[in-house]
Amino acid sequence: MIDKLPLANLPTPLEAADRLTRSWEGPRIWVKRDDLTGFGLSGNKVRKLEYHAAAARAAGATTLITAGAAQSNHCRATALAAAQLGMSCHLFLRTPDGRPLAEPTGNNLLHHLSGASLHYIKPDQYAQRDRLMEELAGELQPAATAWVIPEGASDYLGMLGFAEAGRELADQIEGWRKPPAVWHASSSGGTTAGLVMAAAQTRHSFVVMGTSVGDTVEELNERLAAIWAETSRHRSLPKNVLPPILTDAYIGGGYGVVSDAELSCQLEATRLTGLLFDPVYTGKAIYALREEIRRGGLDDFDDVVFWHTGGGFGVFAHDFSAVIGRSAEER
Numbered sequence: 001m002i003d004k005l006p007l008a009n010l011p012t013p014l015e016a017a018d019r020l021t022r023s024w025e026g027p028r029i030w031v032k033r034d035d036l037t038g039f040g041l042s043g044n045k046v047r048k049l050e051y052h053a054a055a056a057r058a059a060g061a062t063t064l065i066t067a068g069a070a071q072s073n074h075c076r077a078t079a080l081a082a083a084q085l086g087m088s089c090h091l092f093l094r095t096p097d098g099r100p101l102a103e104p105t106g107n108n109l110l111h112h113l114s115g116a117s118l119h120y121i122k123p124d125q126y127a128q129r130d131r132l133m134e135e136l137a138g139e140l141q142p143a144a145t146a147w148v149i150p151e152g153a154s155d156y157l158g159m160l161g162f163a164e165a166g167r168e169l170a171d172q173i174e175g176w177r178k179p180p181a182v183w184h185a186s187s188s189g190g191t192t193a194g195l196v197m198a199a200a201q202t203r204h205s206f207v208v209m210g211t212s213v214g215d216t217v218e219e220l221n222e223r224l225a226a227i228w229a230e231t232s233r234h235r236s237l238p239k240n241v242l243p244p245i246l247t248d249a250y251i252g253g254g255y256g257v258v259s260d261a262e263l264s265c266q267l268e269a270t271r272l273t274g275l276l277f278d279p280v281y282t283g284k285a286i287y288a289l290r291e292e293i294r295r296g297g298l299d300d301f302d303d304v305v306f307w308h309t310g311g312g313f314g315v316f317a318h319d320f321s322a323v324i325g326r327s328a329e330e331r
């Protein structure tokens with residue numbers, strides 16, 4: 001039994017989104033509210049960090065090190081978790097020119113507020129992030145022992161957090177006539193891997209469907225393969241693991257690039273649910289869900305669970321003026 005440190009408010013609610021269902025005319029849409037795992041500590045990353053934080057403590061670490069984009073939810077959650085646990089934190093943050101953002105907004109503002117040490121790096125340096133993080137951990141010795149968390153906390157420990165999440169959902173849908181689709185934004189892969197593990201452990205009480213937010217399905221599969229390889233060094237994999245159904249049909253302009261059509265759909269979804277969708281992850285995923293329903297890709301399902309993976313601070317780092325203006329004109 002691997003320990004975890006409780007950081008998230010669990011279980012998160014599973015709510016019916018009836019107005020969205022009526023408007024989009026597909027399967028019944030439910031929302032798994034991981035945007036409610038906390039406020040600063042909101043979203044899917046917190047579930048993974050519960051396992052990393054426990055492992056860090058067990059290793060005697062007093063510092064957490066991780067990496068992500070300048071608006072990374074994962075870095076924000078890690079930095080705030082470190083603050084809560086009384087640990088130091090170093091973040092390697094990717095910007096186009098390796099310089100701090102001119103205006104800290106959204107998650108980046110919270111990176112600053114958390115008290116973490118921020119190291120801005122260019123994309124080519126970011127490609128070497130694992131080495132940079134290990135080097136820093138070495139430099140901090142012997143004064144501090146650091147625990148390095150990979151991008152998105154998507155490794156064996158992070159996967160455990162989401163396997164637990166999937167089992168939590170399985171309890172909530174017990175007795176449903178047919179397995180629902182579980183629709184979610186997939187990026188560094190830990191969320192998808194954990195859900196796949198949970199689906200196998202709960203005799204496929206749901207079907208895992210991931211929509212990429214920027215990478216190809218091949219790239220997502222490579223990440224999943226790395227997580228499974230690490231997992232199999234710790235334990236045997238269930239025999240009945242089924243690969244997730246992944247799509248890269250809705251990556252649009254790529255990671256962090258958002259079209260007006262995507263933004264309009266996010267606005268529509270907010271106005272039909274009262275929930276916030278960030279342009280980079282959940283916004284892309286909700287757009288993908290609407291398009292997939294229109295295409296008939298979910299016709300086999302009576303129910304679809306949209307896993308709300310959080311990321312709400314992202315709305316404060318994005319310019320919505322084009323779509324807000326247009327929808328005002330339309331009214």
Ligand SMILES: Cc1ncc(COP(=O)(O)O)c(C=O)c1O
Binds near residue numbers: 188
């Ligand atoms: C809000 C949000 N949703 C979804 C994801 C994707 O999760 P994963 O990286 O585990 O694939 C992320 C990852 O950064 C995220 O921040």
